[in-house]
Structures are given as C-alpha cells and as structure tokens.
Amino acid sequence: MNETIGNLEEIKEKDMAVYCDDRMAFIENLNHIEVSGPVKMEAFLVILCLKGRASLYINGCNFDIAANDLIICHPDIIMEKSTTSLDVDYRGICVSKEYMRQLSLVDGVNPWEAKMFLEDSPVLPLTPQEVTVFCQYYDLIRSKLTGTSRRHQKELIDALLLAFLYDFRDMLERFIKFRPQNYTSGNKLFRDFLELLSSTYPKPRNVAYYADKLCLTPKYLSTVCREACGSTASEIINRYVVRDVQYLLRQRGKSIKEICNELEFPNLSFFGRYVKKHLGLSPKAYRSHEAEQSGDALG
Numbered sequence: 001m002n003e004t005i006g007n008l009e010e011i012k013e014k015d016m017a018v019y020c021d022d023r024m025a026f027i028e029n030l031n032h033i034e035v036s037g038p039v040k041m042e043a044f045l046v047i048l049c050l051k052g053r054a055s056l057y058i059n060g061c062n063f064d065i066a067a068n069d070l071i072i073c074h075p076d077i078i079m080e081k082s083t084t085s086l087d088v089d090y091r092g093i094c095v096s097k098e099y100m101r102q103l104s105l106v107d108g109v110n111p112w113e114a115k116m117f118l119e120d121s122p123v124l125p126l127t128p129q130e131v132t133v134f135c136q137y138y139d140l141i142r143s144k145l146t147g148t149s150r151r152h153q154k155e156l157i158d159a160l161l162l163a164f165l166y167d168f169r170d171m172l173e174r175f176i177k178f179r180p181q182n183y184t185s186g187n188k189l190f191r192d193f194l195e196l197l198s199s200t201y202p203k204p205r206n207v208a209y210y211a212d213k214l215c216l217t218p219k220y221l222s223t224v225c226r227e228a229c230g231s232t233a234s235e236i237i238n239r240y241v242v243r244d245v246q247y248l249l250r251q252r253g254k255s256i257k258e259i260c261n262e263l264e265f266p267n268l269s270f271f272g273r274y275v276k277k278h279l280g281l282s283p284k285a286y287r288s289h290e291a292e293q294s295g296d297a298l299g
Contacts, residue, residue: 008043008096019145023099024161026142027092038080038250044095045073046168048126048134052088060246063123068131070124074115075198076240077122078247091138095161101195103162110178111191112229112236117176130171137164189214190228193221194236202263203241207233242278249275249287256283 008025011017017025027047047070054065057080058073065071073079075097126134141160150156172178196213197203204210207218210233214221222233229236241263248259257268265271275283 011094019142023096025094027094038078038247040247041073041075041077043075043097044100045092047071047090047092050089050091052085054084054088056082058122059119065123068126070126072118072122074118076243111194113178124175133167186224186227189224197237197240205237205241238278245275249283250290
C-alpha cells in the first residue's frame with residue numbers, strides 16, 4: 001500500500017510544512033495540495049480551516065468544509081477527491097502514531113468509542129472561542145519548535161502538546177459524552193490490540209495471530225474486546241481488513257489478483273467470497289460501482 005498521506009517524511013518532501021521532524025509537522029501550505037486518488041493516513045492529522053471553503057471525501061463520504069471547521073483524521077482513514085477555494089487558509093498539526101503513543105493520550109476515554117465517533121464525524125464546527133484556543137496552542141508550540149532550542153525543549157513541547165490534547169478532549173464533549181473508562185489491565189490490552197491491528201499490514205484475519213503477539217488466548221482477547229466495546233476481536237479485525245480491501249479496490253492500476261495476493265488471501269475464490277460477504281458485491285462489481293460513483297474508470 002504505497003500511497004499514503006500523514007507520513008511525516010512525505011509531508012516534508014512536498015514542502016507542506018513550516019516545521020517538520022520525526023514526531024510532528026505544522027502545516028500551513030495546503031493551497032496547492034489536492035487529493036485525487038485514494039490515500040491512507042499514517043498519522044494523526046488535525047486541520048483547522050480559517051478561511052475559504054473545501055470539499056473532501058473521507059472514508060467514501062463527502063464533507064463540505066468552511067471557516068472554523070476542524071478536520072480530524074486518524075491513522076487508517078482513507079481520503080480522496082479534495083477541492084479547495086482559492087482563498088482557503090488552514091492551520092494543521094500532524095503527529096506520528098509513535099509520538100502520540102508516547103504522550104499516553106488522556107486517560108478515561110474508550111479508544112474504540114472515540115475512533116468510531118471520529119470516523120462518523122471527522123469534521124466538527126468550532127465556536128469562535130475554540131478557534132482562538134486552537135490558534136493560541138498552534139502559535140505557541142510552533143514558536144517553541146522554530147525558536148532558540150532550550151535545555152528542556154522536548155519536555156516543554158511534550159507538556160504543551162499534552163495540554164492541547166486535554167483541551168481537545170474536553171472540546172469533544174460538546175459533541176459526544178464519552179462513557180467513563182477506568183484504567184484496567186483489560187482496557188490496556190484492548191488499546192494494545194488496536195495499536196497492533198492498526199500497525200500490521202497486511203492484516204491476518206485470524207484472532208490467534210494477534211492473541212499470540214499479545215501473549216493471550218484467542219478466547220480471552222475476544223472477551224477483552226467484547227467488554228471494552230461490545231464487538232468481538234474477529235469483528236474488529238474484519239472492519240480493518242475491509243477498509244484495506246476498499247482502499248485497494250478504489251486504486252487504479254492494481255488487478256484484483258494483485259490485491260488478493262497483497263492482502264494474503266489464499267486464492268481469488270476465497271477473496272471474492274470475503275468481499276461479497278462484507279461489501280455485498282463481488283470485487284469486480286464493487287470496483288465498477290466505485291468507478292461510476294467517482295465518474296471515472298478504475299480499470
């Protein structure tokens with residue numbers, strides 16, 4: 001899967017960032033960037049639209065974006081077909097998965113619940129006060145990153161970004177009330193499972209693979225998942241695998257056989273049955289349907 005966005009090295013190469021290292025990037029130069037074919041996030045990306053309008057497909061759904069709208073993209077979401085007005089003005093922060101994990105993101109939030117909410121609602125309208133707070137954090141952290149380096153530079157940036165994440169989590173409560181979640185061994189295992197699943201490609205479809213990596217039994221892993229989010233480990237795995245299938249079938253230039261091999265299905269017949277079960281169409285029919293929806297041929 002070679003087309004990605006949110007890869008910090010690629011962001012730096014495309015001259016999209018006013019600051020970029022291996023942990024984060026601050027993005028202001030999006031005016032000339034347009035997404036045509038499907039691309040997959042490899043990092044966390046938060047972008048605030050300050051002026052102008054835009055349109056962006058996220059996970060197959062179109063979202064119109066205007067001033068004061070916040071776009072929230074997490075690893076594994078698929079973006080495509082973006083357009084922007086000439087006067088568009090953005091501020092964006094991209095953070096690697098590894099760095100986000102090191103920050104030990106705010107306790108008390110069910111990661112699956114937050115992930116599902118942001119998949120359904122990746123564009124949130126902010127109040128003028130929330131826009132001001134976002135810009136204050138953005139300007140302060142950017143100035144510390146680009147200014148004279150201090151002895152405790154890393155610790156300072158970590159603290160500022162963590163403060164921003166707490167403010168961000170509190171802001172989300174205006175849109176969704178997260179159920180309280182205590183820090184337990186089961187919840188930690190569930191987070192570890194989601195991280196492992198998200199970072200594995202191609203994704204094995206059997207629960208035993210992930211259970212073995214986490215030193216658990218498949219039955220216990222499924223119990224942990226069911227208690228944390230109401231879904232079994234198998235259901236969660238299939239959700240991720242289907243996302244990869246959809247992404248690859250939308251791409252130009254890859255045959256169905258190549259996709260079958262890339263995702264390590266045993267044969268085309270098995271792959272066809274899997275796609276039909278989860279998407280309701282054969283791989284060829286799904287690809288044709290998506291080509292019709294987008295107005296061009298995927299081949």
